[in-house]
Amino acid sequence: MTAMTDLVALKVDRTGPVAEVTLLGPSKGNAMGPDFWRELPLVFGELDADPGVRAIVLTGSGRNFSYGLDLPAMMGGWAPLLGQDSLAGPRTEFLAEVRKLQDSVNAVARCRTPVIAAVAGWCIGGGVDVIAAADVRLASADAKFSVREAKVAIVADLGSLQRLAGIIGEGHLRELALTGKDIDAARAEKIGLVNDVYADQDALLAAARELAGEMAENPPLVLQGVKDVLALNTEQRIADGLRYVSVWNSAFLPSKDLTEAVQAFMERRKPEFKGE
Template sequence: MPSELLQEDQPLPQGGTIRTWTLNRPEQRNAISQNLLAEMEGALSGLNPEQGIRGLIIQGSGPAFCAGADLKERASMSREDVDSFLNRMGRLFRQIETLSVPTLAAINGFCFGGGLEMALCADFRMASKEAQMGLTEASLGIIPGAGGTQRLPRIVGRAIATEMILSAERITAETALSRGLIREIADDAESLKLSASRWMQKVCENAPLSIVLARQAIEKGMEMSLEDGLKLERELYEKTLETEDRLEALKAFKEKRKPVFKGR
């Protein structure tokens, strides 16, 4: 049985690699099966900066990113199995969201339900111009169950998220861009791969520890008052002052060259 999750590493000029996950169920529009979920759970352990991983790109094979959960498989599952599946998927998405490396979802086609919920966990989202996306659960008699009702409003705002979820609307890449859901539109799937790679290379040129701490400041600060968020920012800033990477940046500036960061 072929793997339902393909993994590939792209070396970076400054050292380290960007890992790409490709959801590999093209005939099922990369719907999330129990096997695919298990493979993603297992692959998480390899996404460690100490092992040289600097970033993660998630994409789909064929004409889809991810159509959500595998509804054919779910039809044969018991209530207990469905609950277990949703709990596991929710944990997986939260782990992706809190990884110690930056993440990007390259949405190359259909992206519905749990597929969009997974993309919402990434730091960045890009799409091909033919992409369609939406939280369409209301049309199936359910609601988003893997974080969609919580993450979408935080990204696009309450009013737009309410419209999308209650209408089960399927939006185009152009609409997603206008709503701030994605940052860029590529002409086709191959152009999307190139754009995703270029963007992640740009992000990964920066100090790994700075990326980790900045993400913490943003995520945790969003749940605090402004005053508490500013205190948190200062605390995390202080952690950067004695790092080797900060000293390397100062040295590189003086020597008029690009810094070579080590994540220390």
């Protein structure tokens, strides 16, 4: 697997027909910086093409799944494209950047091999986008989830708004997305975000590996067929939604509130939004 040799943000292990993909960071809390977004589609593309891989477990290193988008690492490259007076050229470049990130998450959803997300600790923003693209989600009792983009003056644009309605229902999705609130593992299980909750991280990983092994025992072409048939119900709606939100954000994301959100984040204070 040539793409797997120099990974920085991800690690891939194999046990028989089950591959385990682990988020490594390198930022605190496995925050998702440029390396992560570059490597995610490479890893899932290679695993998808490997007939020896029949199930995949996706998890995070350390105590947390992911703090989500690494704002400091990503905003450096985006800042010139997000000026409040930026014209069509920079905004078109930013549109391409958003769609590149969307394609990274889509690589998880497109993978013909079953994907099980095993979430311990925090799973925020982009982390929720990624687990929403998995087939099954499991959690440890200490897991916490947040569709937090609204709190940093961003409309979530990497898949949560498109995929979660079919997982947790639109009412729960609207509550999470409009408040940016945190929910614990018990609430996540109650609304269907995760299938089961386990006592701790060790029990979670053992359960995820066992479930992956159970899936891997079934005929691989049938598993691919199940995923393909199920995707028919949602694939076009999700694609349309992703395309729309990428255009929306390229037009409306630059704002004084976004600048305030980034400054408040860096200064570790509560932002003061003014709708500007």
